[in-house]
Amino acid sequence: MESYSVLWIMQKWDKPLILSQQEDNYGELTAWLQKEISELEIVATSNLLFNASLMVEEGLGYAIGFDKIINTSGSSLCFRPLAPKREASMSIIWKKYQVFSKASEKFMQKLKELPEIM
Numbered sequence: 001m002e003s004y005s006v007l008w009i010m011q012k013w014d015k016p017l018i019l020s021q022q023e024d025n026y027g028e029l030t031a032w033l034q035k036e037i038s039e040l041e042i043v044a045t046s047n048l049l050f051n052a053s054l055m056v057e058e059g060l061g062y063a064i065g066f067d068k069i070i071n072t073s074g075s076s077l078c079f080r081p082l083a084p085k086r087e088a089s090m091s092i093i094w095k096k097y098q099v100f101s102k103a104s105e106k107f108m109q110k111l112k113e114l115p116e117i118m
Helices: 027-033 049-057 102-113
Strands: 016-020 041-046
Touching: 016 049, 041 049
Parallel strands: 016 041
Antiparallel strands: none
């Protein structure tokens, strides 16, 4: 695949895109892009960025996702920031009365120590 600057998506509407299934019917993305979904060449959707990365490695298209969600070291993949910068929030959910494993309990404890969490 070709290399692009941070503005490539704003200039290359005809490129095949692989988008997240979790995107709110692409509402936020299309608002940010200032394009209708019908104007984009969406070739696939994925529920995990790792799965999308496999499609990218096979040359199917360009995935849009969060940087550092998957490890790209030692691969032919790289992340390019979008411009203008787009930020999104993320949530962690669990069952109300979930019994956690020791590892999960430790993870939750560390999350609670973060200033922006809970």
